[in-house]
Amino acid sequence: NAGVTQTPKFQVLKTGQSMTLQCAQDMNHNSMYWYRQDPGMGLRLIYYSASEGTTDKGEVPNGYNVSRLNKREFSLRLESAAPSQTSVYFCASKPGTVSLVGPLHFGNGTRLTVT
Amino acid sequence: EDKVVQSPLSLVVHEGDTVTLNCSYEVTNFRSLLWYKQEKKAPTFLFMLTSSGIEKKSGRLSSILDKKELFSILNITATQTGDSAVYLCAVEAYVLSGGGADGLTFGKGTHLIIQP
Numbered sequence: 001n002a003g004v005t006q007t008p009k010f011q012v013l014k015t016g017q018s019m020t021l022q023c024a025q026d027m028n029h030n031s032m033y034w035y036r037q038d039p040g041m042g043l044r045l046i047y048y049s050a051s052e053g054t055t056d057k058g059e060v061p062n063g064y065n066v067s068r069l070n071k072r073e074f075s076l077r078l079e080s081a082a083p084s085q086t087s088v089y090f091c092a093s094k095p096g097t098v099s100l101v102g103p104l105h106f107g108n109g110t111r112l113t114v115t
Numbered sequence: 116e117d118k119v120v121q122s123p124l125s126l127v128v129h130e131g132d133t134v135t136l137n138c139s140y141e142v143t144n145f146r147s148l149l150w151y152k153q154e155k156k157a158p159t160f161l162f163m164l165t166s167s168g169i170e171k172k173s174g175r176l177s178s179i180l181d182k183k184e185l186f187s188i189l190n191i192t193a194t195q196t197g198d199s200a201v202y203l204c205a206v207e208a209y210v211l212s213g214g215g216a217d218g219l220t221f222g223k224g225t226h227l228i229i230q231p
Contacts, residue, residue: 004157035221043158043203043221090157103149104205104219106157 002026006091006107013081013114021076021110023091031094032074033058033104034066036087043090049074081114088112117142121204121222129230132194136225138204139186148180148187149219151203158203161189191227199229 004025013019025032034046045058049068063085065077074093078085088111092104118141128134140148147165151158162171164180164187171178175194180187191198205219 040223042223043205043219045219103160103163104158105160108156 004107010111018079024073025093029093033092034076035090083114086114117220119222125226127228133192136189140206142206142208144209146207146209149205153201194229196229201226
């Protein structure tokens with residue numbers, strides 16, 4: 001059982017380049033999330049998707065776009081990368097209904113460096 | 116704005132010691148508080164707490180929530196070098212309109228180092 005799978009594991013971009021981070025989960029979860037983790041800042045929510053077909057902004061959405069392609073996949077796109085987007089990006093999922101409380105399951109992260 | 120504060124931010128102890136990690140929070144429409152352990156990669160889930168005063172326990176780790184005073188503690192007894200990690204506290208709130216949770220608000224973590 002793979003859980004939450006993120007690709008790529010590492011990426012180096014030049015300022016202004018674009019890229020898409022991929023995330024897929026095989027747990028039949030409704031809700032999916034993208035976080036970034038920076039030293040001394042903890043994990044901050046970029047975007048989330050409470051169900052297939054819906055997406056919402058989190059705490060730090062500027063410079064990012066997302067697509068909930070289907071129930072399994074939730075991608076994060078950087079249209080024009082900036083050095084401030086150097087970070088470790090985590091995708092996560094959970095069953096996520098109003099009545100069902102449960103923990104987030106995280107992928108192993110993508111370490112992105114923008115030069 | 117939801118807020119989660121962890122203390123201490125870092126802690127160095129010797130193997131065999133007992134440690135207590137703290138997490139205080141301010142959140143509208145509290146739903147649950149969660150503890151995660153993060154070593155090199157992804158955070159791994161430890162506990163989820165929704166009710167005050169009920170201790171959750173797993174081996175040498177235990178946690179309790181106080182919803183009146185808005186804090187939680189994570190205890191680790193007889194620490195081992197494998198307990199060295201960043202421990203993250205997170206709080207989940209209900210989203211009243213539209214249904215579904217809007218993600219967790221994380222604290223900055225406590226970096227715990229266990230020396231042999």
